[in-house]
Amino acid sequence: MTTSLLTDLYELTMLEASLQSGVSSRGSSFEVFTRSLPAGRRYGVVAGIARVVEAISNFKFNEDDLEYLETTKHLNKETLKYLSNFRFSGNIWSYEEGEAYFPYSPIMRVEAPFAEAILLETIVLSILNFDSAVASAGARMVSAAGTRRVVEMGSRRTHEYAAIAAARAAFIVGFAATSNLKAGQIYGIPTAGTVAHAFMMAHDDERAAFTAQILAQGPATTVLVDTYNIENAIKEVISIAGTSLGAIRIDSGDPAKESRTARALLDILGATKTQIVISGDLDEFSINELSHEPIDGFGVGTRLVTGSGAPTANFVYKIVAIDKGHGLEPVTKLSAAKVTLGGRKFPWRVLDSNGKAVMEYLESIGSPETSVEIPELETKKLRPLQRQIIRDGEPELKTQLKDIRIFHQDSLNELDESARDLASGQSSLDTVLRDSRGHLIKASN
């Protein structure tokens, strides 16, 4: 399927007007960034880059697409002809997936003729805003869980395709598995899941249900023990499965109290290795509150896929430079409160001698290929943050999800310990821009 109609109409009417004025062929540079993190958050996590690359590869207008556009009467024949031959030919750089980001981090830079760059706005933002919102929430949940396993099970609480992207974003930030089979099929993410209360209630009694599950799935399975009475259920299931039962899941009640009672009972019954999994409206805060309880794993759904209060990353896609005949020159919107810092920005993470991040540094001078000399920062190490993902329209990205998971942990480990605090706080790093006159400007909120 083509992705070209996953787009706002105004990208096409702008294209048409720019073909009219000739601005369509001007070189341009657009950046993706957010002006602020969600309230109280200390960092965000980039996700969706590989999905953007794939969407751009399929950003073509087929006959059905063109036929539909013709029926809207919004566009003239010249524009439709341009679209029929459309293929993105520009260059795109981005932060790596899994990388931490901060206010004004330019997580993506698109450079192409204006007509091409403007067409990509909606699809780029849709993907990055959703995937990064989930990754940013998920990273805090994984931090809160510490060494305990966290499983993504939110498919039912978001759009059926968004669910697949959510599972992918969660896996990037360290979730162990997903309940979503399509995510397993497409991305090779491990899948997990056991039974719902309906299964228990459809049987004559709990004993019949446990017996069926253990015969089908083996004793290593996870059984659901809170349909009627948790203690009775634990005794029943251990009598059937024996002490090699994999895990029990508790989905209701007070998880702190229930997990302690269950652990004591399992131990008395000799099932000392049977794990306890908790689910039911968990988020980073409730996971954190349960950190000293005898819980081995968490199933997280609703609050993950809805970004734990921040369901979109609020990224914008803004023009920062245009070639009016003398090469790419900065552009800046003057009116109103929404300030856009004009000009192309090449981002670096400044690290101290211990390898800890101390600043998000944006350089307006030079290009990512040239080395940067910053007198103010001379004793610091600089790690470049963007790499090219599309060159002359062709994808350059070959990262594996398992490598992204490792990269994500490395990126978080660079941050000060306090970045992992769940309590409301400021952005963990200040973002500082050296503008084209060489002045340093603190850009973060």
Added chain:
Amino acid sequence: MTTSLLTDLYELTMLEASLQSGVSSRGSSFEVFTRSLPAGRRYGVVAGIARVVEAISNFKFNEDDLEYLETTKHLNKETLKYLSNFRFSGNIWSYEEGEAYFPYSPIMRVEAPFAEAILLETIVLSILNFDSAVASAGARMVSAAGTRRVVEMGSRRTHEYAAIAAARAAFIVGFAATSNLKAGQIYGIPTAGTVAHAFMMAHDDERAAFTAQILAQGPATTVLVDTYNIENAIKEVISIAGTSLGAIRIDSGDPAKESRTARALLDILGATKTQIVISGDLDEFSINELSHEPIDGFGVGTRLVTGSGAPTANFVYKIVAIDKGHGLEPVTKLSAAKVTLGGRKFPWRVLDSNGKAVMEYLESIGSPETSVEIPELETKKLRPLQRQIIRDGEPELKTQLKDIRIFHQDSLNELDESARDLASGQSSLDTVLRDSRGHLIKASN
């Protein structure tokens, strides 16, 4: 594409265990409902029903799906064979799309052998939870806007496919148009859109940009006037387009102040019919605050597609009856705080003599085909709320979106005026269940 893997693994492991126990073939009844509305909301709006019907029609396991499932090693050969022949053969009833709902409204009832009903849980909930969250938020925005036109433009702030469903849900509750082209193509929703700031900034000056847009799109277009200075822009664009200019859009600053200033200036310039459109992080509350300003239309994005603070409708899919050999009998979970009212429930909206809704009434006795006699309610009119949408596996739904829009307004008009208040309140209707013993139980939160 098949929809069968847009599913949680546990639906399939439950299937396998139920094949093991023989429970797979037991007749069962599942209901979709929410235990509470989002905090402060007075009603919700059902959306996504037609999408559920379509998803169920495509709920088949093709060779790729089965091959993937085999690689997971979660399922045995008998289960895979069952899935290879799977086709839903049951019956489904639901509320109409656009209908108002309340806590415990059974917005859908699925009746089928347990194996079939359990497989549909995830896909049914994904669709209804997302679509209804958007519709529920959007209905309040449309109410707040009154006679002014509201356009959906949130594609960039949600997953790229969720954006299509969001546009559809918004159209159901009365949005006039969408920016999303795919929604236009698939559902025939009118599309709207003009230009972004990037377009203005890519030109040598505003005059060049306005000229290009008006030449391409004609003077009836909507121009963006807040790139540099709003008053200068208005004077410039009227000098080019003349007083027949369609509309100006203001996307920043204080919309109350800016709209008044702009209206005065447009009138002085003779452009008395040129409309003023406002956009930029609007929601039902900010639209309401602007109700006395000279504003003709609103563009709403982020807050719509994220459900204005409630990004999921929190519907659950619960077994309410199972046939253990004596016909469908109620089942109820006993433990913990999450009470499920067992038994099939046939819902009616109770209307007073003025046609105003006074109660959501759920009848446990009889079936939707039989007439209901309720002594307590004898002077009231009863409107049935469910109708069959799938019969023996075959879709029965043929509703047009334009009819759903009308039905939605009728459903809201039945509610007391106070239902449209934006301030926090209780559910507009109480939900009352007459259980199988004839007792009336107030079920709402």
